[in-house]
Amino acid sequence: MIEIPSPMGGSVWKTEVQVGEAVAVGKVLIILESMKMEIPIEATEAGTVKEIKVAEGDFVQEGDTVITIET
Amino acid sequence: MRKDYQKYLSEKERILKGGREKYHKQNEEQGKLFVRERLEMLFDPNSIVEDGLFANNLDPSLPADGSVTGIGEINGRTVCFLAADSTVKAGSWGPKSVEKNIRIQEKAAELKVPIVYLIDSAGGRITEQLNVFPGKRQGGKIFYNQVQLSGVIPQVTILFGPSPAGSAYVPAFSDLVIMVDGNSSAYLGSPRMVEMAIGEKTTMDEMGGARMHCSVSGLGDVLVDSEEEAIDACKRYLGYMPQSWKDGLPLEKVVAPVSGRDVKEIVPLNENTPFDMYELIDQVIDEGSWFEYKKLFAPELITGFARLNGEVKGIIANQSKVKGGTLFVDSPDKAARFVMICNAYNIPLLYLSDVPGYMIGSKVEQSGIIRHGAKMISALSESTVPIISLVVRKCYGAGLYAMAGPAFGSDVVLALPSAQIAIMGPQAAVNAVYYNKIQELPEDERAAFIDEKRKEYLKDVNLFKVASELIIDDIVGFDDIRTEVIRRFKFYKTKSVMKYEKRNAIHPV
Numbered sequence: 001m002i003e004i005p006s007p008m009g010g011s012v013w014k015t016e017v018q019v020g021e022a023v024a025v026g027k028v029l030i031i032l033e034s035m036k037m038e039i040p041i042e043a044t045e046a047g048t049v050k051e052i053k054v055a056e057g058d059f060v061q062e063g064d065t066v067i068t069i070e071t
Numbered sequence: 072m073r074k075d076y077q078k079y080l081s082e083k084e085r086i087l088k089g090g091r092e093k094y095h096k097q098n099e100e101q102g103k104l105f106v107r108e109r110l111e112m113l114f115d116p117n118s119i120v121e122d123g124l125f126a127n128n129l130d131p132s133l134p135a136d137g138s139v140t141g142i143g144e145i146n147g148r149t150v151c152f153l154a155a156d157s158t159v160k161a162g163s164w165g166p167k168s169v170e171k172n173i174r175i176q177e178k179a180a181e182l183k184v185p186i187v188y189l190i191d192s193a194g195g196r197i198t199e200q201l202n203v204f205p206g207k208r209q210g211g212k213i214f215y216n217q218v219q220l221s222g223v224i225p226q227v228t229i230l231f232g233p234s235p236a237g238s239a240y241v242p243a244f245s246d247l248v249i250m251v252d253g254n255s256s257a258y259l260g261s262p263r264m265v266e267m268a269i270g271e272k273t274t275m276d277e278m279g280g281a282r283m284h285c286s287v288s289g290l291g292d293v294l295v296d297s298e299e300e301a302i303d304a305c306k307r308y309l310g311y312m313p314q315s316w317k318d319g320l321p322l323e324k325v326v327a328p329v330s331g332r333d334v335k336e337i338v339p340l341n342e343n344t345p346f347d348m349y350e351l352i353d354q355v356i357d358e359g360s361w362f363e364y365k366k367l368f369a370p371e372l373i374t375g376f377a378r379l380n381g382e383v384k385g386i387i388a389n390q391s392k393v394k395g396g397t398l399f400v401d402s403p404d405k406a407a408r409f410v411m412i413c414n415a416y417n418i419p420l421l422y423l424s425d426v427p428g429y430m431i432g433s434k435v436e437q438s439g440i441i442r443h444g445a446k447m448i449s450a451l452s453e454s455t456v457p458i459i460s461l462v463v464r465k466c467y468g469a470g471l472y473a474m475a476g477p478a479f480g481s482d483v484v485l486a487l488p489s490a491q492i493a494i495m496g497p498q499a500a501v502n503a504v505y506y507n508k509i510q511e512l513p514e515d516e517r518a519a520f521i522d523e524k525r526k527e528y529l530k531d532v533n534l535f536k537v538a539s540e541l542i543i544d545d546i547v548g549f550d551d552i553r554t555e556v557i558r559r560f561k562f563y564k565t566k567s568v569m570k571y572e573k574r575n576a577i578h579p580v
Contacts, residue, residue, distance in 0.1 A: 036395075
């Protein structure tokens, strides 16, 4: 299992996947909004989405786990 | 055969073989080449002269005292070298190797030619510490010399193996550090020493590996997969450098950019949508001329050498695909060093900006975003090379300063039709200025009010208004970037800037 961290502080704008969904490397999992920019967070390994740890509108700090993937 | 000649030949043959067979085998198993094979690959055939081959020859266990030093030619240009032999006492520095190292640095300084450090060394020989470590002409002198040579002649380090403790500072004082993934490492204390002294259990990769240094610590600049690639990267880098700060830059023949999408298709209309800045850079530079500096470190900012019409330029560009292109605490470190290299060797700078500004929030403030950010502005402000600043898209707040805005000695500030220059984005600005007013309004009236003020704000920062106020010097068509920039760099060649006389600036660190 791998943990996908947020690359920077920001608020969760959109969740692009659901628990149980199969994802490939590079698949956009979550889009943050920060510094008025859309910040896509992508899967770094292929697998299945195990847990989504954030809800839309949540503030996340740099390094916080946003999603876990079962590889 | 004469006996004296025979003795000379057999001694030379012995020394040229380096250390014991088992250490050669060990090297081979790790995918490492013998130091003399590395030098053969790096230098033109039969171009090398060597100094101190017979150093410590009375001790049969120390061929050349573990350090090979000399002068050779790389693509026909004179370059000095200092190379550790890992088959001799793990490439450690003894008294004679230290003296050889110091002498070749002094030679490079006198000849005004680049020097390459090929490091694969266990550091100072502890058994001889009083003869290698503390003295006036010992280990420290190597680093002292590196600092004196900095900005005078290009200094490149290739780390082929470990570079612990003492020798770990060689890369730190070099202009460029190339590291081989899996084999190179640099650290002050080994994992074993760390466990004994502070109780931490760690691994070489985690603490001092090549990938870590090239992506996290920033000590490494170029990560490669093999020794061959490392040597190739070194040769390529030197191809962008002059022999010394007073010499001209190497020219290449003119090559058109790679064929690709038009810039007007690459830059999205929506300023919040990321795009790949590499694609735009490709449309501006000569095809195949890109040499990236610190690719894996702070990738929200791109720095690299390229050729425009065959001439060397340094490019600094924001990458909105990574962290929205926001500047963090590491990005200014990367930019500042790159700018210093370019200015030292008279390489003109091209800034391509698309930056929402420096990151804000408690995390980055505690990490010192202000003093880190200042480094990038300071390096830029001290530069005297030609500088062209092109605003590609947004350029907000101190991002405009960092990216060679009008006040920072740039020769010209150009903008694409997609550019927007402002102290902050419209949404943030309206909230900042009208916060109290917005709070006082009934909730159902707020959206309309914000929208109205947003439109007013956008009118104020409209590109044509900015151009009308002479804040930017010209607006350039999407398809005209390359032509415009090449023409302007040609005119700015005679630029000459006087700075205040002083001993040194007090740099932000």
